[in-house]
Amino acid sequence: MRVAILALDGLFDTGLTVFLDTFAMANEQAAAQGFPAPPFDVRVVGVRRRIRTAHGLSTAVELASTIGRPDWVVVPAPSVRQPDRLIEALARRDTRDAMAALRAWHADGVSVAAACIGTFLLAEAGLLDNREATTTWSLAPFFRQRYPAVKLDDSRMVVASQSVVTAGSAMGHLDLALWLLRQTSPELATLVARLMLIDKRSSQAEYIIPDHLAHADPLVERFERWARDNLSVGFSLQAAARALSVGPRTLQRRTEAVLGKSPLAFFQDLRIERAQNLVSIGYDIEKIASEVGYADSATLRTLLRRRLGRGVRELRAEMQR
Template sequence: MKTLLILALDGVMDSSLAITLDTLKAGQGFLARSRQPAAIRIATVGYGKSVSTGAGLKLTPDMIFNEVAALDTVPDWIIVPGLGLASDAEIEARFARRDVRAAMDLLQEAAGRKVKIAASCSAVFLLGQAGVLNGHQVTMTWWLASLFRSRFPTVKLDESKMLVRDRDCLTAGSAFAQLDLALAIVADTMGSSVAQLCSRYLLIDQRPSQVRYMIPTHRQHTDPTVVAAERWVDKHLSEPISVARLSSTLAVSPKTLGRRIEAATGVSPVKFIQRRRLMRAAHLIETTSLSIDAIAEQVGYQDGTALRKLVKREFGTTPGALR
């Protein structure tokens, strides 16, 4: 018997919870009809006997927190759906709640027992606050990445990725990356063939990167030097841009610029410039009929071949597939 527990806290994102249940139960159904069915238990877990979702719906969980310790076997996975948090104030308020503190205790105990733990979007903050991510590589929703870094500097965050697995922790990007997370858990517990069936029946596309979805004008941080760097780079994408030129324009040393960019975005200045180019290129590919060569010229690449290779490497797809 493999046991998958879904941690449902008050305010849980309805879509994230539903995606998790639908994907796991689809896998459970396919597995039950296979030649070698295995027993899979899927259960929702709440602090009390009733959970209110973010949209105000009521959920009666299959068990409460206190009953997890009484299970006959150690759970294989504990999954935390998105929490719908959008600001530092909301995160602080959520962390102060009794049910959330109890959830962190449960996660700490589970981590000590080597239970695999998964979370997506803003729920990754909960794992960070519980202390189960220290030294781990993770991803999360890209537009809260700077806030996450400021809170948890010992966690290695790469918000460009859609899904990151590091030891017993699995994290995913923004809200609908819960699909990718749930599918990965299906593969882990029910097999890759069942995961492929789920992917086909539920029309789940592979999306290895969040970079193409990032909004260039959405400021993730408040560092004035990095904000100025973003604005200047975006205005000069068609030109050669070196770190030396950028630092000179902003009147800071290359070392200072590198330190501030990495603290705010988690990447080096070179990668920072490349990411701005690719974000603009993805926007032009998706919203115009310009040729790839013309777009490459606008964003500072010598030809379309170089841009195609970078799009394939960073987005996991071809420029044509973005149109």
């Protein structure tokens, strides 16, 4: 597999090194197992001859126009975390040139992939329109607002949509690298994951901090505060809308536009977050159920297992490690 890592100024250093180290480990283990040749030919390329990372490390790269046709082009994340700074980064000349190169590669049948905030480059280039995709959960509300044509599911860690693959938050670079390894050799990918102590994570959902997302919009932020104050009472769309002085449809539309989910689903997220916190400090399950608005613990147990894949006993065991 020929892989071109498209590097731009200000990139997230860890993202680049994760790709390089994971592919290097794979080639090393392939040689030890008697592969006739390294399975991965990895090049770091750019639209300029040198790039400077976010930590100020300067390195020479190959010009993207000179390397021939790769099988995959992979985009590490730029090291920006605020929407206004990201808009500036997307408007830079080198970023626009990189997006033009991505469109040309994709039109030529080359597969493209990106992790974390690197997914914004694919979306800005139009390569995610009408496709399923994921991104870093912390910027998902901004992503939804800027790219409404993308079918975003920020709960997922890796999303493959034909010849375009996206991965989630910062260490999603690891998940994307392993996904690419599996396309060549599932056995080699498993070995590398074990040697590098990489956990299998199919979802970002349990890492998401609900109130962080809510702050992306004033109405949703007010709804989040109302929801936390009313967890023990239970959810009512009409009551929430009345308390916020808006119509139920307005609240429904705004939460779906910003969070990608209904007010009830977000309320359930807050219930899960609160329940996890109470489990961690040793509350009885019946008391926890009452605190988050359930008349009995059976419903809460079912919700925890459905959302987190683990029950109360497993969660308590994790907290004690």
